[in-house]
Amino acid sequence: MTQPIKLAILAMGGEGGGVLADWIVDMGEHNGYIAQTTSVPGVAQRTGATIYYVELYPAAQATADGGQPILALMPLPGDVDVVLASELMEAGRAVQRGLVTTDRTTLIASTHRVYSIAEKSALGDGRVDSAQLLGHAEAAARRFIRFDMAQAAEASGSVISAVLFGALAGAGVLPFARAQFEDTITRGGVGVQPSLKAFATGFARAQDPLDPATPQPAAMPAPQPRHPAVRALVDRVQQRFEPAAHFVLLEGVRRLIDYQDIDYAALYLDRMAGIAALPAVADTPQLVIETGRHLALWMSYEDTARVAALKTRATRFERVRGEASVKSGQILAINEYMHPRLQEICETLPAGIGRWLMRSSLPRRLVEKLTQHGRVIQTSSVHGYLMLRTVAGMKRWRRSTMRYAEENRRIEAWLACIADTADRNPALAVEVAQCQRLVKGYSDTHTRGTLNYDTLMAALERAGSNLAPATLRELRDAALADEHGNQLRAALARHALA
Amino acid sequence: MAERSFVEEVKKLRLSGGEVFSGEGILAVTKALLESGVSYVAGYQGSPISHLMDVLADAQDILADYGIRFENSASEATAAATLAASVNYPLRGAVTFKATVGTNVASDALANLASGGVVGGALIIVGEDYGEGSSIMQERSHAFAMKSQMWLLDPRPNLPCIVQAVKDGFELSEASHTPVMLQLRIRACHVHGHFIAGDNRRAKFTLQDALQTPQRDVSRIVLPPASFLHEQEKVQDRWPAAVRFIEERQLNEFFSADADDVGIIVQGGCYNTLLRALERLGLADVYGNTRMPLYVMNVAYPLIDSEVLRFCEGKRAVLVVEEGQPNFVEQNLASILRQAGSTTVLHGKDTLPVAGEYTASELLKGARSFGERYGRLQPLPVPPPVRKVFALKEVSAVGVDDGPAPAVLGPLADSVNGRPPGFCTGCPERPIFTAMKLVERELGTHHVSADIGCHLFSILPPFHIGATTMGYGLGTASAAAFGRPDGKRAISVMGDGGFWHNGLTSGIANAVFNRSDNLTIVVDNNYTSATGGQDILSSTALNPTRSTGHEIERAVRGVGVKWVRTLRRTYDVAGMRDLLREALTTKEAGPKVLIAQSECMLNKQRREKPLVRKAIADGKRVVREKFGVDADTCTGDHSCIRLSGCPSLSIKPNPDPLRTDPVATVLDSCVGCGVCGEVSHAAVLCPSFYKAQIVSNPNRWDRMRERVRAAVIGWLQRGDARRREAYAF
Structure with missing residues (x-):
């Protein structure tokens, strides 16, 4: 029917x-x-x-x-x-x-x-x-x-x-x-x-329902550096590191030249050479790749100068035009929502001035008052653009800032921890390297991430060689599970690491 | 202005006899009302009968042609009380609301109405919000019909039956002097179908006639001794009259009643679903010709003993299909059969689920079980237990374990998330709850008493705000116990809809009188948005048929609240946060009321979009705003999403080759409400948000400025790009 x-x-x-x-x-x-x-x-x-x-x-x-x-x-x-x-x-x-x-x-x-x-x-x-x-x-x-x-x-x-x-x-x-x-x-x-x-x-x-196959990541074109110093860095990656790590390390070099300069990228490779020389790497090549990825991210931490640099680029203006679907004949204005606080300002200043400002009374209160509310900066206006470009230019004294010293101290400690752990348990070292993922964002988010990172490192220290790689991974997932740290606390308690 | 315009549908109300009406079930009801010669219609909007109210609102000129008074009632109680016009006069009237929440609110008026009885036909059309998609507690109108002894119609869910039920309902009401409820389930309200229209009728006796020659009859008033009389009347006169009418008019239907010695008794509303189940089981065909005897109760209450006994006579067993619990119908049937000494076995909740919607698959299972039990269906072969067999497979040498992992499908439930309702893109209510989250960081968590309305979505992710919700407009009342002047203050949330429905008295005035110290946030978005954006007293829209523009703040001050603040732009997250902090910490005694006012974005967009399109087409200068996120500065923590939950704020894969966490992104649906920016400022989130302002038809000044900017900025950018290019590889 x-x-x-x-x-x-x-x-x-x-x-x-x-x-x-x-x-x-x-x-x-x-x-x-x-x-x-x-x-x-x-x-x-x-x-x-x-x-x-x-x-x-x-x-x-x-x-x-x-x-x-x-x-x-x-x-x-x-x-x-x-x-x-x-x-x-x-x-x-x-x-x-x-x-x-x-x-x-x-x-x-x-x-x-x-x-x-x-x-x-x-x-x-x-x-x-x-x-x-x-x-x-x-x-x-x-x-x-x-x-x-x-x-x-x-x-x-x-x-x-x-x-x-x-x-x-x-x-x-x-x-x-x-x-x-x-x-x-x-x-x-x-x-x-x-x-x-x-x-x-x-x-x-x-x-013809076949979805075009998901575009495979295009094979990386062979790098063609023009600048002799850049060529030296590229050669160094290609000659001294295993091919599997080339992609990440070259990306790291590219990023850090852009972030700071040639020397900074060289420092990155120096640090990576230390990791690549670890005996554990022979069995765990993953360690170089993961450390390379996260070291590059950590060394290019987001500070005010970096944000300003990224926001003022021509490529970025073009991207916004696309995202906002601006048609010909229309005019685009770009407004940034920024909220630099005393802390970020002090971090960006040369360490001496930054510390002085942090400890001062009247100037400090003045800056705090000025930064109580967020600011909207129109990057597409001449005034706003010049202001951000000036901030971006402050990267030239980045190495002398409080933030740089602090991040470097942490990076060195992290690298030492990776090397130390790799001797005992290479798989655990890979997990340690990936813990950098917790440290991200700005202001409160950054503080929370750093706190979680410190908690995990403390747990690692306490457990020593008794910590299983899967446990550290579980703790990391728990740290990313909620904002209030409830799951992390529960996971720590579960593993008697609290 | 309601969410949907029914200008097209309204034309259907003018159809005359013989023409074909095509449309939604609930719209067919409006036409049936006109054909029944009603004198007045009232109601309170709410799913699934909002469209009925909206159509009537758009059809006021037609209603005027027939002398019909149409009221947007203040509440369901108002609507039910409106039926008092039919107590003394031969006036037909209908009211409508969502059940069972509306029935709850209306029950005082309904009980009084049912006690004294009516002269003119009184019809209560309830949209039965039960089962999938329901947003209320799972109860049924049936209990209200029983307790007040009103008759309950539950017609088969097709347009001709629904329309006929409206007409029968008025006649039944008049024949038995009893108000009649017509229950329509959600799917029946929204079902698309056809019926042959009749002519619209103008009532012979009009409202003016009643006002010219007022009637009163003290025996119709609920006061002793009349009220004792009513009780006797109900059982001695009205009930028998109703039974007679239902029998004579054959409102209930028998299908193949004598075809077999087992049968099914089903409420009209479940008929189509049951039929599909029987058809799948081979017991019926697609046209409803059935081998299984059916007794379809289009009248769910009262039960007609004679019909039940007739159907059950000679039957070994019957199955009753009654959705929801308690099983009133089953109990009633049992007593009818028992008292008649019937030997027919009665099945119901033993064969079908005790609670929950009777979906097609549940009815299929139940009908199969019944059919198998009485040998009408071959039992399905029981599949032999599957023994797990571990095939011998070639495995690689021990220790080599790194072959390609097979693509294993995990449980599907892990990959299908729920989609809880949330605030719309650009909703002005979202920033209120964002501000509450921010205050929570400073002052700790507070007890929050929620209310009914869109703002209730704050209890869901990502906000997780609100501990209880006791009913429409009862947000403030449900924090009454916590009104003590020491300790942390409780916060109540109430919408403008709930405020005018009853919250002004049950909540605000009550808090004043009892010297409560709590805070009430009145979310004033200019409409009852949750029910489809209808106007209310405080709406700012100019409504030609209603009086609007009555401010909530004046009403609140009028009942004696001293601490009242109105924030006229809820998108001001920092301002909202500061006001909340002040309300929660001020030394001033007495209830605090914070009115958060911004227009519902759905309605605003509906109004403004066409205007903007036209302005652009006319060459006028128009600025459009859209937010965006810079992927290269976003670190993928998604704090912004947790503080907002905007549908337009989403995620996308990270374009950065070194990062894996997805970055935030703003979809094209963004309306530029500004909350993203305000939140990133107020919560000091991250510098990734930007606001793009796109100027269409720029004027001369715009163009000149743009040329200067392009020259200066472009020159600098080209230089920077050249320098970077030198190091590129």
Whole structure:
């Protein structure tokens, strides 16, 4: 007996899931089908996930059979022909709810991600693995049509629902011709041209659904230094270090020349040479790579001069133009939100002046008063630009600042700890190197990170060679799990390291 | 102005007899009201019946044509009390609200109304917010119908049945002098379908007629001895009259009643889902022709004993499908069958889940279990227990363990996160809670009593603020016990919607009278945003049919609050933080009220977007603002996200080859509300945020300044780039 065609649409608020459902109903009703749709909106309209459900039944069949079909108001798991998901995690949700089954369901989903609040608010990297979602979707569906529809929508100046509608047509799972789909969009009368364009993209991609393979990181072009001193550094990396470490070390050199100067990059390689000479490296080449990565990051710590340098570059102005989609004929102004406090100012000044200012009474209070509120600096104005450029220029006395001395002390201690640990347990040394990841950000965030780092180093010292690499990793993950340090405290207590 | 405009839908209300109405279930109800000749309609908005109120608001000229009075009631209690117009006069009236929260609020009026009874048809349309997507406690309207002895209709969820239920409801109400509730579940409210329209009707007896010749009848008033009389009337006259009407009009339906010696009794609202389950089991076809006898109760209360006994006669067993608990219907059926000495076995919650929504899969399972038990279905073969077999595989030599790892699929649940609702992009309420987080850092945590409304999203990530929520407008009241003048102050949050609904009296005035020392934050965004952006007393919009512009601050001062502050730009995070600190530390006794005022961004954008588009097209100078994050200075800690939770503030892979943590990024949907910048200032976050101002149609001064800037800055930048280039490789 003829069965209704059953479609479920999973979308988030504001993505046009309702429009898509209405299009399908309208297309059905104009082409000889009895159509029904319903949804459960409610609070879901504010960023939550919504399921729209549509059923279509041929009217001619109903007339011939002399009946009116009883259509359902919610999908029955295992009884859905087409599932449309506007985003990859929503596709995963459809699978989780049992709406996607290998015997019949065509799953049409966008592969882009709209990150959940849990993913976004993690202190480090809280993203779920898209490969897992893709794997489950692939395993659950009879046919899985997927591509980045957000990109397709943007390229055609339209919305995802139009691309999904196109992909639905292209999949060929509904008894309607392309023209019938397109007529539906035209009948809707809103944003018809962009929608049709997005529809066409979706249609084409669904017929050739292979997502272009994720672009492999382009093989690093052979470095071609022009400056003799730079060439010497590059040669040093290439001749004295294992090839596996070249990428990271060259990036490190590049970064530190940009951050300070040639000598600073040379210091980086000096330090790395010390690590590369450790006997443990023979069995654990990872140690050079991880230390190289984190040493470069630590040596290029973010201070006021660095931020100002990055903010005033031409490349950065261009990037903002792109991000703000500035069209020709429009004028762009860039405003920075800065909040340098007494501490940051003292850190940037030559150590002597910085210390004096920290300890002084009236000047200190004056600066504190001046820095009570954040400042908005318009980098795109001549005045603001010159101000930031001047701050950027302060890097020339960076080596004499309080902050530099402090960071160097910490770096040296960290390197010594790595070397020391590597003798006993190379794997643990790799974990120690990665602990630098905790120290990041500015002001309170930086203070918190540094505190966590110190806590871990203290735990390491206390446990000595008894600490397993996995335990240190666990502590590091715990430190990144919440802002208040609750999980770290619990983990320390669990391992009797508190 | 409501979130959605129904100008198109309203035209459907003018359809006349024979034309086809096509649209949402809840809109069909509005048409049915017109066809029933109502004289007045009132209600309080809320999912899933907000659209009903919004359509009526947009249809006031049509309502005027038919002499219908339409009220946006102050609360559900107001709405229910409005039905008093039908007590003495043959006036048909309908009210609507969300159940069961609305039924709770309205229950005083409903109970009094049901006691005295009505002359004109009185219909209470409740949007039953039960099951998936529900935002309220899981209770049912059924209990209210039973306790006050009102009749409850639960029609099959298709448009013709829903429309017929409205019309039957008025007649049933008049025939039995009893108010009638019409319950519509969420999916039924939003279902798209068709019905053949009838002609709209104008009431013969009008509101003016009533006012010209007022009637009173002391026996209709709830006072002894009349109230004792009402109790007897209910059982001796009204109930039997209702039963007679329901029987004669055959409001309940029998399908293939004699086809088998087992059968299913189902409430109308669950019919479609049950039918799908039976069809999948091969017991029915897609048109509803069933081999399994069905008794469909489109009237959920009262039960009709004669029909039940007729259906059960000669049946070995029946299954009752009754969603939610307690199982009122099942108990009622049991007593009917028992008293009649019936031997029919009754199944219900023994076969179906005791609690929770009856989804398609639950009904499939229940119907299968029932069918198997009575031999109507072949039991599914039980799959033989799967023994784990460890195949002998070639393994590499011991100690060599570094082959490529197989792609292992982990549990899907690990990869699918919840998507709790949050504040919209640019929402003016978000910075209030950001400021609360900042004050928390200084003064420690406080007890926070939350309320119903968008601001309730603050209890969810990333804010985690709010300990209880006791009901709409009850934020302040639910901190009453903590109002003592020593120790830390409790903080209450209340929306402008809740404030006018009852919070002014139940919360603020109560706090004044009881000398409470607590702080109440009134979130005033100019609309009842959570229910779809309807206007209220303090709305600033010019509404041609309603009186707006009544300030909350004046009302608060009017009931005697001395410490009142109004912040007119909630995006000012530092200002908000300072006011909060002051409110929590001031020596002044008595309740503190902080009114946080900024327009709902959804409504603002809806109003302003078309204007901006037009201005740009007309060549006018327009400045658009958008925030952004510099990926090279962002270190991937995401403090900003934890203090904001804006949908437009997201993450992206780190472009830095040495870093792995994703960096923050601002999506194109940013409306430039400014909170990102304010937060990074107030919380001293990081210097990564920038605000881009994009000037369309720049004027001569803009262009001249831009030329100077490009010349100076460009020259310097080119020089810097050259110097860097020398060291590049």
